[in-house]
Amino acid sequence: MGKVVPLGGNYAVAYAVKACDVDVMTAYPISPQTTIVERLSEFVANGELDAEFLHVESEHTALSVAIGAAAVGARAYSATCSQGLALMNELLYIMSAMRLPMVLTIVNRALSAPINIWNDHSDFMSVQDAGWVMMMSASNQEAYDEVIIGYRIAEDPRVLLPVITSMDGYIQSHVVEPVEVESDEDVLSFAPKRRTWYVLDPDKPVAMGSVGDPNYYYEFKRQQWEAMKEARQVFDEVVVDFAKKFGRRYSAIETYMLDDAEVAIVGMGSFMGTIKAYVDRARKEGIKVGALRVKLYRPFPADDVAKALSNVKLVGVMDRALVPGSPTGGHLHSDVIAAIKQRGLDVRTIGFIAGLGGRLLTMDNVKQMVSALIKYKDARELPKEPIFIGVRE
Amino acid sequence: MSKPITVWDLPRDELLAPGHRMCQGCGAAIAFRHILKAAGKDTIVVMPTCCGEITSTVYPDNAWRVPWIHVAFENAAAVASGIRAGIEVLKRKGVIPKDRQINVVAIGGDGGTFDIGLQALSGTLERGDDVLYICYDNEAYMNTGIQRSGSTPMGAWTTTTPVGKIWRGEWRPKKRKDLVAIAIAHNVPYAATANPAFPLDLYAKVKKALSIRGPKLIHVLSPCVPGWRIEPDKSVAVGKLAVLTGMWINYEYENGVYRVTTPVPKRKPVREYLRLQGRFRHLSEEEIKKIQQLVDAEVERINKLIGKEVIGPVEG
Ligand SMILES: Cc1ncc(C[n+]2csc(CCOP(=O)(O)OP(=O)(O)O)c2C)c(N)n1
Ligand code: SF4
Ligand SMILES: [Mg+2]
Numbered sequence: 001m002g003k004v005v006p007l008g009g010n011y012a013v014a015y016a017v018k019a020c021d022v023d024v025m026t027a028y029p030i031s032p033q034t035t036i037v038e039r040l041s042e043f044v045a046n047g048e049l050d051a052e053f054l055h056v057e058s059e060h061t062a063l064s065v066a067i068g069a070a071a072v073g074a075r076a077y078s079a080t081c082s083q084g085l086a087l088m089n090e091l092l093y094i095m096s097a098m099r100l101p102m103v104l105t106i107v108n109r110a111l112s113a114p115i116n117i118w119n120d121h122s123d124f125m126s127v128q129d130a131g132w133v134m135m136m137s138a139s140n141q142e143a144y145d146e147v148i149i150g151y152r153i154a155e156d157p158r159v160l161l162p163v164i165t166s167m168d169g170y171i172q173s174h175v176v177e178p179v180e181v182e183s184d185e186d187v188l189s190f191a192p193k194r195r196t197w198y199v200l201d202p203d204k205p206v207a208m209g210s211v212g213d214p215n216y217y218y219e220f221k222r223q224q225w226e227a228m229k230e231a232r233q234v235f236d237e238v239v240v241d242f243a244k245k246f247g248r249r250y251s252a253i254e255t256y257m258l259d260d261a262e263v264a265i266v267g268m269g270s271f272m273g274t275i276k277a278y279v280d281r282a283r284k285e286g287i288k289v290g291a292l293r294v295k296l297y298r299p300f301p302a303d304d305v306a307k308a309l310s311n312v313k314l315v316g317v318m319d320r321a322l323v324p325g326s327p328t329g330g331h332l333h334s335d336v337i338a339a340i341k342q343r344g345l346d347v348r349t350i351g352f353i354a355g356l357g358g359r360l361l362t363m364d365n366v367k368q369m370v371s372a373l374i375k376y377k378d379a380r381e382l383p384k385e386p387i388f389i390g391v392r393e
Numbered sequence: 394m395s396k397p398i399t400v401w402d403l404p405r406d407e408l409l410a411p412g413h414r415m416c417q418g419c420g421a422a423i424a425f426r427h428i429l430k431a432a433g434k435d436t437i438v439v440m441p442t443c444c445g446e447i448t449s450t451v452y453p454d455n456a457w458r459v460p461w462i463h464v465a466f467e468n469a470a471a472v473a474s475g476i477r478a479g480i481e482v483l484k485r486k487g488v489i490p491k492d493r494q495i496n497v498v499a500i501g502g503d504g505g506t507f508d509i510g511l512q513a514l515s516g517t518l519e520r521g522d523d524v525l526y527i528c529y530d531n532e533a534y535m536n537t538g539i540q541r542s543g544s545t546p547m548g549a550w551t552t553t554t555p556v557g558k559i560w561r562g563e564w565r566p567k568k569r570k571d572l573v574a575i576a577i578a579h580n581v582p583y584a585a586t587a588n589p590a591f592p593l594d595l596y597a598k599v600k601k602a603l604s605i606r607g608p609k610l611i612h613v614l615s616p617c618v619p620g621w622r623i624e625p626d627k628s629v630a631v632g633k634l635a636v637l638t639g640m641w642i643n644y645e646y647e648n649g650v651y652r653v654t655t656p657v658p659k660r661k662p663v664r665e666y667l668r669l670q671g672r673f674r675h676l677s678e679e680e681i682k683k684i685q686q687l688v689d690a691e692v693e694r695i696n697k698l699i700g701k702e703v704i705g706p707v708e709g
Contacts (some may be wrong), residue, residue, distance in 0.1 A: 023482045024475060050485060052478035056471070057516035064468035064513065068439070068475020074476075094464055107641055197487070200460035200476065200497060202435045209463035210452040358506055 002182035002246070005036035009140040009172035010331045012179045013105050013165070016147035018049045019187035020103075022077040024069035026054040026062045030084040032169040032347045033107040036160045037079065041127060047240050059084035059275035063104075065093040071208055072101040073199035075151065077102065081169060082123045083108035089127065095162050095386035097224060099206060101154035101197065103147055104132075106166040107173045108269065110357040118358020119169040121269065124297075125331040131224050131230045133163040134298040136268045138254075140177040142295075143167040145248060148182075148191050157196040158230040168270040170358070180211070182246060228299045236297055241389030252301035254293040254307050260292030266336055267318035268294050269270060271354070271361045275318075278366035289370050293330065307349050310342065314377045316369050318352040321348035321385070329353055329386035350376055351386035398593050404430050409690075413456035414448040419624030420616035420632060421445050421529045423589035428500065428527060431599035434459055437476055438497040441469035441510055444500035444536045444617075445529065463553065467509040470517035473499040473524040481523075496525065496603050503530040503544035507572060518579035518608045523611045525602050531617035539620045544569050546640075547687065548680050550672040562675065568687050576610035577646055583609040585645035585654075589616075590632025590647060594643055594654050601645075614641045624672020634666040639692045639704055652704040660707045663688050 007015070014036050017025070024045070027037040043049040049169050052069075056062045059080050066076035085106060091368060095102070108124050112115040124136065133153055145163035154163040167173055198206055212220050235252065243249040256276050258264060259358040272293040281307040284290045292308055294301065309315050317337075319330025328334045340347045352369050355361050368389055376382055408429035415422040416575065418675040425445060425657050429436070438461045440446040449456040450687045464472045477497045483489040501510055506528035518525055522600055533551045534540040539599040545563045550556050554563045587595040602609040616628035622633055635641035636655050640663055643655035663685045669675040677685075685707075692704045 023486070024478045026475070026478075050482070050483045054474060055520060056474075056476055057512060057519070060472040061474075061513050061516050064464060064471030065475035065478065067464050068462070068472040069473075069479035071472075072437075072476050072479035072483065073488065074479035076479075090465055091468070096462075185461065200437045200462060202437070203462055205434075205458060205460045206457040207450050207457055207461045210454050211447050211451040216452050281608075326563060 001349065002180040002186070004178050005109065005181050006176045007181070007360065008035070008174050008176050009143045009167045010107065010174070010336040011039050012123045012140045012144040013147055013167070014043065016144045016187070017077050018043045019182065020075065020148060020151050020191055021184070021188055022049070023074035024052045024076045025078070026056050026065040027064050027078045027080060028056055028059045028158045030081055030086055031081045032109060032173045033081045033084070033105070033272070035173070036105060036107070059087040060091065062094065064072050066102050067095050067100060069100070070102050071200050072193040072311055073197070075193055078254040079105040081106065081107045085123045085127060086111060089130070092127055092130035092132060097177070097220060099160040099197065099227070100162065101392055102162045103154060103158055104162065104164050105147065106171045109169040116357040117169070118170055118203060120320045120356045120358065121227065122356070124164070124166050125321040126334045127164070128298060131161065132298060133159070133161050133167070135164065135296055136166045137172070137295070138270050138272050140167070140172055141179050141248065142250070143172060144181070145242065145246070145250065146180050148187050149238055149242055149250070151191040153231060153234050154323055155194055155196050156234045157387045159227055159234050160197050161227050164350035183184055186245070190242065197209065209325045232299045232301070245350050248347040250295065252312070253308060254295060256291040258290035258292060258308055260288055261371065262288040263315045263316065263377055264290040264292055264312045265316045265318055265366070265369055266292045266294065266305070266309070266332065267320070268297065268332060271320065271321065272316070274361050274363065274386055277364055277368065278363050281363070282370055287370065289373070289389070300335050300339065302342065305336060306339045306343040306345055310345050312347055314373050315347060315349045316352050316373050317349055317366055318354050322353055322356060333386070346351070348382060350382055353386045353388050354389040359390050399454050399599055400593065402495050404433070405597060406430065406434070408434060408458040410456040414451065415445065415578055416618045418618045418628040420614070420628045421531060422590065423629070424529050424595065424615055425663055426498065427589065427592045427596050428498065428599050429459065431596045432496050432603060434493055436498055439463070439469045439476065439499040441501045441505035442536065444531070445500065445502070447501070447536055447599050451543045452676060457661045466505055466677060468513045469499040469501045469505060469510060470524065470526055471513040473497050473526070474517045474520065474522040477523050497523065498525045498527060500527045500529060502531060502535070503677035504534045504542045507543035507570060515579065518576055518581055518610070521607050523606050523608070525599070525611070527611045527613060529613045529615040533616040533620050535617055535620045545551070547684060548676050550675065550678065552599070556675045561680065568691060571697060572612045572644065573610065579608070581610060583645070583647050585643070586612045586614070586643055588614045588632050588636060588641055590629045591636065591643055591655055596651045598654070600646060618670070623669060627669055631666065631669050634661065634669065638666040638686045640666050641693070642695050642704060644695065651698045653699055656703045658693070658705045659703055662707050666675055671708045
């Protein structure tokens, strides 16, 4: 049994990083991630954690340092969001393709412009193609647990991919919740340091990051696809182990009142709490609505999502990032449609955009979504554009 | 003073394998070879994207007989810092034996150093990370086909500073930014210039740099056959002439003290250096005179730093 401590999401994550005995930490301040770095600095400053803490001059360097550290076999950690994540972008792709493990926490925040420090998912979603395993939490406990689970997945020899864990900026990062903090020993026995990958070692010289010409590049990429498939398998194993060890059970998706639901809302992150609360209220009024939260975003749990939604008449997918000009307007919506259609299911969807740049989601907003779902449930024609919730037109 | 080294003192080990695909006569290849002789096998090399990188490690081939890593174009110094940090902490935690000496050497081009990589380099130097950073300077972006860099000398033709009706090659009307001075401004313990035409000097500097803890920088001139439009058998001659004309000065800085390692009592006119290279072929007498003036001023500056005339006047 761990100790229950009231913690904001950022501090919770810092405790998890400390417990994982991270070797090299490097991060650059950016709201709302900054207090992770501050707390980690304190751990190192007080001798509570023996790690190299590099004060870098940018996020680009933060990730470069992590790559270098991982390349010699160190357990590396960093945290960022928004513009910082955008600045890392180039290296995200490189690190996953070099098959070097680490954990990077994103404290989800809007992307400029206009510059905005508040929460949405435009930063997280913008790196969906980068080849990282990606999880999004919905509570501070989950944010804490994701780091520990993250190292287990990243360093599993079947996977060897870097892992992104995430939480919603301010809504989680700066709001205190009770978090069960496990002992360092328990955490490390769950996620032991195994150095399962090739490292730079003068006794066994290897070259990393070679040129992959047309004769080889493709095969490297093909292997990344396989590694992601393995990651899904490993995720499922690790969450079972985790539940055994710590008593908290996670899965790639979380469903709520879906069994008999006619309509459902699919989304990610902390807003799903509000949605579940509204589902409770609507159920009392006899509306058959359910909810589905995607926790594991890459690899996308397509089978789970499709199966869970297979009996729903109309699904509303809520995206918290906008992709101007795309067919659906949102990443998650496109993924959900793909999952459903690839499995030949006749489940229809509409898209919602909500909560951009820290716009809060009210119960009224959710009501609006559910009303739209009911309105279109049996309609022949569905909207071809996302429905913008909570915006002034 | 220790006894000066001779070629007989150089290790026979060739840690840069033949068949590396660099051009015949590549100055950088000569530099890499001697850098590795000095650093030895307990060395991890970091390279940014550059000519040396793409030629030497085309999968599955690899010319480096030491552990080697390339990540991106602008971050060699940062990757090197991460490697050093990883080694240090893994030593403390007993994963790597505590007494294991491992050199971390980043070797980047001028583009990856003067331009896109300067910020990361500044971070590494400023933090004091125990890394040797070597810039091999072929004075343009060779990998992408000879484009101008922040190190391209005045008047030089490149594909982005072509010679046309209005442009006359590189336009910067002054000496390029001073990389060694930039390093020294970060309070590094050691910084130097070197040149593969003087391999013993280069070797000694790498050795010395690696004996010092902290961030070190060596700026190495690297004649480039296609980029400078020289004959493959002329790269060493051109490198020598760079020093004999004062276009390049081999010196070092160690804890506040400057020392010219290749004194030149009587300089040759810069024309002799320029005329061997196609990239300067278009220069007029007037333009050559301007370059001569820039060199004269730099020689004067270095002589002042040293406190005596180590580089002499142009021979009459
Ligand atoms: C971010 C980024 N921008 C541009 C490039 C393209 N690029 C690769 S190497 C290079 C020039 C390298 O020049 P330099 O550092 O001088 O090395 P050289 O090839 O001359 O030895 C450029 C522009 C890149 N790989 N990455
Ligand atoms: S282009 Fe220049 S720097 Fe590149 S390999 Fe050839 S000679 Fe060397
Ligand atoms: Mg160059």
